[in-house]
Amino acid sequence: MNWNKREITERLCAGDSAGLFAEAAAVREREHGREVHLRALLEFGNHCRADCLYCGLRRGNRAVDRFALMPDQIREIAADAVRAGFRTLVLQSGEEAAQGPGFIVRVLHDLRGSSDAAITLSAGEWPSAAYASWFAAGAGRYLLKFETSNAALYSRLRPGRRLQERLGCLRALRKAGYQVGTGFMVGLPGQTIADLAEDLILLQRLDPDMAGIGPFIPHPGTPLAGSRRADGKRRGYPLEQSARTIDCDTGELTLRCVALARLMNPLCHLPATTALGVSLLHGWQKALDAGANVIMLDVTPRRYRRLYDIYPGRPDPQDDTLEALRHRHVRLLRDWGYEVAATRGDSLRGMPPRAFEHTSTRTA
Ligand code: 5AD
Ligand code: SF4
Numbered sequence: 001m002n003w004n005k006r007e008i009t010e011r012l013c014a015g016d017s018a019g020l021f022a023e024a025a026a027v028r029e030r031e032h033g034r035e036v037h038l039r040a041l042l043e044f045g046n047h048c049r050a051d052c053l054y055c056g057l058r059r060g061n062r063a064v065d066r067f068a069l070m071p072d073q074i075r076e077i078a079a080d081a082v083r084a085g086f087r088t089l090v091l092q093s094g095e096e097a098a099q100g101p102g103f104i105v106r107v108l109h110d111l112r113g114s115s116d117a118a119i120t121l122s123a124g125e126w127p128s129a130a131y132a133s134w135f136a137a138g139a140g141r142y143l144l145k146f147e148t149s150n151a152a153l154y155s156r157l158r159p160g161r162r163l164q165e166r167l168g169c170l171r172a173l174r175k176a177g178y179q180v181g182t183g184f185m186v187g188l189p190g191q192t193i194a195d196l197a198e199d200l201i202l203l204q205r206l207d208p209d210m211a212g213i214g215p216f217i218p219h220p221g222t223p224l225a226g227s228r229r230a231d232g233k234r235r236g237y238p239l240e241q242s243a244r245t246i247d248c249d250t251g252e253l254t255l256r257c258v259a260l261a262r263l264m265n266p267l268c269h270l271p272a273t274t275a276l277g278v279s280l281l282h283g284w285q286k287a288l289d290a291g292a293n294v295i296m297l298d299v300t301p302r303r304y305r306r307l308y309d310i311y312p313g314r315p316d317p318q319d320d321t322l323e324a325l326r327h328r329h330v331r332l333l334r335d336w337g338y339e340v341a342a343t344r345g346d347s348l349r350g351m352p353p354r355a356f357e358h359t360s361t362r363t364a
Contacts, residue, residue: 001263001264002204002264003264005194005197005198005201008196008197008200008201008260009193009194009197011256011260012193012196012197012253012256012257012260013193017252017255017256017259020256020259020260020290021255021259021289021290021291023259023263024258024259024260024262024263024290024291025289025290025291027262027263027266027291028262028291028292028293030266031266031267031348032293032348033339034337034338034339035293035338035339035340035341036288036293036294036295036333036338036339036340036341037087037088037269037293037294037295037340037341037343037345038085038086038295038296038297038326038329038330038340038341039086039088039089039090039120039271039294039295039296039297039345040081040084040086040088040089040090040296040297040299040322041090041092041296041297041298041299041300042069042074042077042078042081042089042090042091042092042299042300043092043093043298043300043304043305043308044068044069044074044091044092044093044099044107044300045066045067045068045069045093045094045096045098045099046064046066046067046068046093046094046304046307046308046309047066047068047093047094047096047098047099048094048095048096048124049094049095049096049097050094050095050124050158050161051158051159051160052157052158053156053157053158053159053222053223053224054157054185054188054216054218054219054222054224054311055219055222055310055311056219056221056222056309056310056311056312057094057308057309057310058222061221061222063221064221064307064309065307066307067304067307068093068096068098068099069304071103071106071107071110072110074091074107074110074111075107075110075111075114077299077300077301078111078114078117079114079115080299080321080322081117081299081322082114082115082117083322083323084321084322084323084325084326085323085326086117086297086299086322086326087116087117087118087343087344087345088117088118088119088120088141088344088345089111089117089118089119089120090120090121090122090143090296091104091107091119091120091121091122091123091139092121092122092123092143093122093123093124094123094124095123095124095125095126099123100123100126100130101126101129101130101133101134104121104123104130104134104137104139105133105134105137108134108137108138108139109137109138111138112137112138116344117344118140118141118344118345118346119138119139119140119141120139120140120141120142120143120181121134121139121141121142121143122142122143122144122181124144125144125161125165125166125169126169128172128175128176131169131172131173131176131178132176135176135177135178139178140177140178140179140346141178141179141180141181141209141210142173142178142179142180142181143181143182143183143210143212144166144169144170144173144180144181144182145181145182145183145184145185145212146163146166146167146170146182146183146184146199146202146206147166147184147185147188148163148184148185148188148191148195148199149163149184149195149198149199149201149202150163150191150195150198151163151164153188153190153191153195154166156190157188167206170182170206170208179209179210179346179347180206180208180209180210181208181209181210181211181212181269182203182206182208182210182211182212183203183208183210183211183212183213183214184196184199184203184213184257185213185214185215185216185275186213186214186215186216186246186250186253186254186257187215187216187246187250187253187254188216189216189224189227191216191246192246193246193253196246196253196257199257200257200260200261200264203261203264203265204264204265207265207268207349208265208268209268209269209347209349210268210269210270210271210294210347211261211265211268211269211270212270212271212273213254213257213258213261213270213273213276214254214273214274214275214276215250215251215253215254215275215276215279215280216250216275216311217275217278217279217311217312217313218311219309219310219311219312220312221309250279251276251279251280251283252280254273254276254279254280254287255276255280255286255287255290256290258270258272258276258287258290258291258292259290259291261291262290262291262292263291267347267348267349268349269293269294269345269347269348270287270291270292270293270294271292271294271295271296272284272285272287272288272292272294272295273287273296274296274298274314274315275311277315278311278313278314278315279313285336288336288338294345295329295333297317297325297326297329298314298315298317299322299325302316302318
């Protein structure tokens with residue numbers, strides 16, 4: 001689907017979204033069937049040198065108890081996740097030198113050969129050489145959201161950082177051979193519906209293998225603590241207000257973005273994000289019904305998980321084992337009419353059309 005900004009904006013603002021969700025579900029069904037990929041998410045450290053205004057782990061938040069798992073702890077949890085049936089392990093951390101290039105290579109060497117599970121990394125912005133060394137050490141996928149396509153808003157919310165640098169990292173990742181995931185947040189202070197239309201256009205242009213779209217959730221320990229939560233009731237949005245800051249239901253708006261992302265990127269893996277599950281009742285099920293096809297389950301040990309406090313309200317499952325956690329979700333998905341995929345859930349885009357490189361020549 002090749003829509004222009006106005007057409008996308010109209011769909012984001014429409015009084016009703018049932019038709020949009022049905023269309024997106026049909027494309028999901030055609031390209032991915034009713035299969036959902038379950039990924040295991042391990043948060044291996046919460047130190048971060050960045051100071052993103054929206055995130056509870058920002059450097060400036062002194063109230064955070066910082067932790068870092070050791071390579072042998074990571075190896076044990078990874079083995080446990082694989083035994084429980086997960087076929088993708090997502091290793092996520094803040095952006096931190098001590099858990100940076102050398103440490104990650106060590107972890108990957110430790111994990112190498114232990115299973116055929118895919119390893120996804122999500123550890124922020126690093127030089128191309130670091131990305132290349134991790135790819136060589138066995139990581140095949142990388143997640144790096146562009147967060148917002150509005151360059152001014154981006155730099156306001158991420159002091160000292162520039163959107164162009166982030167896009168440069170995405171290009172470097174693609175060049176290194178990774179299956180690349182990106183994405184953005186919905187309802188950031190100062191963000192407009194028109195910005196979301198641009199986010200969706202950028203997403204289509206980047207042509208990623210995976211895209212996470214989640215609502216912004218204010219964190220009490222950040223400068224954005226006081227930003228208003230959307231009221232959760234208002235739905236339609238007057239088109240003439242599309243240039244004003246978003247103040248409607250971000251849960252519903254996020255679902256619309258997911259549905260549009262599905263229509264604009266039919267093959268892309270789209271998770272029902274944790275943040276959407278937090279901010280919207282039955283958020284995961286609604287996201288799947290609007291075109292999503294991936295769910296990430298947190299396998300971080302509970303005592304560390306509560307310290308990985310990016311935003312408040314994240315679920316705190318109390319299952320005794322990772323197997324119990326996985327099976328509970330297999331059953332849930334069945335109840336919702338979905339099946340858990342038996343494959344690793346690699347990219348369906350076919351590798352490697354170098355879309356990020358094309359983007360770079362177009363924007364240069
Ligand atoms: N609300 C929602 N999502 C957030 N993220 C960070 N802070 C928040 C928040 N307050 C997301 C960003 C980041 C990922 C690790 O978490 O998109 O890339
Ligand atoms: Fe660090 Fe990521 Fe949080 Fe920014 S969003 S402060 S880079 S953990």
